Amino acid sequence: MKSEAQTQDWVTRRERGSLPVIKACVWVALRLGRRAARLFLYPVCLYFLLSSPAASAASRGYLARVLGRPARWTDVFRHFLTFASCVLDRVFLLNEQRGWFDITVHNEALVQEIEAQGTGCMLFGAHFGSFEVARAVGRQREHLPISLLMYEENAQKIRAALAAINPNLATEVIGLGRLDSLIAVAERLQRGHFIGVLADRNFDGRDLVRYPFLGGEASFPKGPFRVAMLLQRPVVMMAGIYRGGRRYDVRFELLAEAPATRPADPEAWIDEVMRRYVSRLEDYCREAPFNWFNFYDFWA
Incomplete structure (x- = not known):
């Protein structure tokens, strides 16, 4: 098995943007x-495709797993194009230009119910499809703010990028790993925020658990699930699936009710919710395989 530093190879790759x-x-x-x-x-x-052999190899490896056959170069190109399309669309979504898109929302009643309760929730996504399309849906609802929780180094980059795209949105990012991070999350939950987390990878490669995923075993971080347990909030999974053209499907589903009290066995609670999350993520990958955007060896 590779070291944690190697497992989190995506962290050390040189940024290609500024x-x-x-x-x-x-x-x-x-x-x-x-x-x-x-x-x-x-x-x-x-x-x-021509200049990023590591990302291309990771794409081929993932696509072979999910498609059940060797990936062709056209598959890898389509994979990159799907990712690039979601990145481009983020610019328009962040600038409140939702009119460009045909967005279908599934199970919106779940969101409305939690919104009516005013307690907020943990909204778990992945590096799959577009999380931004869910935030765009949230911004259309006057009383449904969605904040992003992410590791501090990434949070600083995202804040700067958001400020470059739309300065009004930079404050929606909460840095994880600081002393006041949990306090900031709790305060926003008290105000009814949905706290969005991309829960399929972390920054430092620590506190990982391996689960069966697409025919192998892959590591997933416990941290986001522990936060949900400690703050006793419901866990909702979100997937913004890009369907091509200007079409997106936004799916919401409940992974766990808010625990009324701290679970008697916290680790068992976390394990159960994580297994549900990984299982549903696998289902989404099989349904829309080109929406998966972890361009490194996820199974290392």
């Missing part, structure tokens, strides 16, 4: 419009 580049891309996208901006995705994805 704030000036992000600002330039945002400027071009918003002035050209989505249809014209999408034309640039094809040469960009071809460039990454």
Whole structure:
């Protein structure tokens, strides 16, 4: 088995973007419009296919698992193109241009019920599809703010990127790993926030548990689930599935009710909820395989 540092290989990869580049891309996208901006995705994805052997290999490995056959280069290109499409769409969603998209929301009654209770919830997603499309849905509802909880180093980068795209959204990110992180999450939950977490990987490679996933065993972090248990909030899974063109499906489903008291066996509670999460994530990957965006060896 590889070390934790190797397992979290995605952490150490050199960033390919910078704030000036992000600002330039945002400027071009918003002035050209989505249809014209999408034309640039094809040469960009071809460039990454040729210049990113590690990401291409990871894509082939994942696609072979989920498709049940060796992945062709056209599959890898489609995988990159799906990712690039979601990244581009994020620019328009963050700038409140939801009108570009055809978004179908499933099980919205669950969200409405939790919203009416005013207690907030932990909203678990993954590096799968578009989490931003769920936040766009939330912003359409006046009393449903969605904050993102992520590791502090990534949080700093995301805050800067959000400020470059839409300065009004930078405060929606909570850095995890600071002394006041849990307090900040608890305060926002008290105000009825949904706290979004991408719960399929963490930053430091610690506190991981391996579960069966797509024919192998992969590591998933316990931290987000422990936060939900400690703060006694319901856990809702969200998937924003990109269907091509301008179509998205947003799915909400309850993974765990809010525990009325701290569970007698906290580790058993966490394990049960994590197994549900991993199982549903596997189902989503099989349903929409090109929506998976972990471009490193997830099973290492």
